[in-house]
Amino acid sequence: MKKSIKVAKNSGFCFGVRRAIEIAEKTVKPNKKIFSLGPLIHNPQEVKRLENIGIKKIENTKSLKNKVLILRTHGIPHGLKEKLKIQNLVIVDATCPFVKRAQDIVEKLAKAKKKILIVGEKKHPEIKALVSYGGSHCYVVEQSSDLKNLDLSGDICVVSQTTQSPQNFKNFVSIIKKINPQAAIYNTICKATIDRQTAAKELSKKVDVMVVVGGKNSGNTKRLAQICSKFTKTYYVETALEIKPQWFKKTKNIGISAGASTPDWIIKEVRKKIEENVNKQGAGNG
Ligand code: F3S
Numbered sequence: 001m002k003k004s005i006k007v008a009k010n011s012g013f014c015f016g017v018r019r020a021i022e023i024a025e026k027t028v029k030p031n032k033k034i035f036s037l038g039p040l041i042h043n044p045q046e047v048k049r050l051e052n053i054g055i056k057k058i059e060n061t062k063s064l065k066n067k068v069l070i071l072r073t074h075g076i077p078h079g080l081k082e083k084l085k086i087q088n089l090v091i092v093d094a095t096c097p098f099v100k101r102a103q104d105i106v107e108k109l110a111k112a113k114k115k116i117l118i119v120g121e122k123k124h125p126e127i128k129a130l131v132s133y134g135g136s137h138c139y140v141v142e143q144s145s146d147l148k149n150l151d152l153s154g155d156i157c158v159v160s161q162t163t164q165s166p167q168n169f170k171n172f173v174s175i176i177k178k179i180n181p182q183a184a185i186y187n188t189i190c191k192a193t194i195d196r197q198t199a200a201k202e203l204s205k206k207v208d209v210m211v212v213v214g215g216k217n218s219g220n221t222k223r224l225a226q227i228c229s230k231f232t233k234t235y236y237v238e239t240a241l242e243i244k245p246q247w248f249k250k251t252k253n254i255g256i257s258a259g260a261s262t263p264d265w266i267i268k269e270v271r272k273k274i275e276e277n278v279n280k281q282g283a284g285n286g
Contacts (some may be wrong), residue, residue: 005271007205007256009199011097014192016096016258018039020073023094024244025225027068028054034068037061038125040094041073041080041261042218045239049263061087070090074125075099076130078107091260098162098190099126103133105186110135114184117141117150119172120161123218128163132173137205144175152179162190163220163260165227166198192260193220197227200257204228207255209247212236213270214259228257239266240273 020040030035033054039047040055040183047057061069061084068090071081075095084091109116116138120127131138141147158176160169166189176183204210210228214221216238225236232255235247248254254274258267 002253003254005254005274005278006203006256007271008196008203010192010195010214011148011256011258012260012262013263014196016073016191016192017099020070020094021046023058024055024070025049025053027070027092030054034070034092036072037063037076038072038074039217040070041215041270042221043173043215043261043263043266044190044217045215045266046261046263054200054201059174061089064089070094073099075103075238077129078103079132080172084140094207096162096190098188098192099129101218102126102130102159102188103257105188106138106159107133109186110138114136115139115154115156117152117156117158117172117176118161118171118184119158120162121219124161126163128276130159138195138232141172144172145150147172147175151177152176152183155184156180156182157184157186159186160188161219162188163193163223164189165196165223180181184197196220196257196260197224199230200224201206201227201257201259202256204231204234207253208251210234210252210257211243211253211270211274212257212259214238214262214266216261218261221262224257224259228255239272240269242273243277244272245280247282248274254278 033056036281037057067090073096116134118140122140212225229235
């Protein structure tokens with residue numbers, strides 16, 4: 001049986017991640033480390049590669065002085081930048097412009113004394129930073145049950161995590177609009193997320209099995225896997241080492257998709273491993 005292996009369009013690095021890595025690579029100098037507060041992107045293997053060229057991840061900046069600190073794509077909480085400058089750190093800001101846009105919107109709404117609901121993951125660094133711009137009337141909702149104890153009346157504005165699934169955001173909006181039709185909606189989902197999710201969804205409808213590749217700590221990869229699993233059998237892997245031959249035994253069409261922080265070299269390794277497994281099973285691939 002001739003098997004086909006297809007990689008979904010727009011898989012892998014998005015504009016914001018590519019930009020952050022380019023900024024970091026341009027900033028690092030031979031024999032001179034630079035530091036990132038938390039992992040620069042949510043992909044442990046790529047973070048390791050960056051570490052090997054001198055970009056070191058740190059968990060806090062307490063003992064860091066007179067060094068170069070790069071700010072990652074998810075951004076940092078309001079006010080932290082000023083604190084970091086006092087430590088004489090040279091700040092290189094690689095916050096994704098789409099994340100910055102969401103921060104600016106939330107800040108503006110907070111100044112206008114609006115009540116703000118952010119649809120997103122409470123523990124995600126982007127959301128923690130976003131909340132810091134939202135003032136005391138800012139709430140994060142992750143599941144529809146989170147809406148139960150909230151007062152949704154009055155001047156309410158709804159904003160999204162940049163990597164939310166559009167469908168999930170739409171579901172929240174429709175519940176909120178039923179309660180408060182005047183609620184103002186700010187869809188801050190970035191285009192890269194929409195494109196990736198659309199392509200993964202379309203491919204997963206056509207294949208017998210999907211392999212979604214990305215960091216297990218990557219929210220957007222997790223969402224890709226959730227979307228694909230609605231349409232076909234889906235496996236979520238971080239590297240080619242996790243690929244199992246039995247996944248492809250009774251399959252004809254195999255799809256691959258990858259999160260916005262998954263480097264091309266990992267996608268290629270995964271594809272190669274799948275091809276090897278398929279070939280071992282005595283068939284070619286297209
Ligand atoms: Fe930015 Fe969207 Fe990527 S917010 S980091 S372009 S997934």
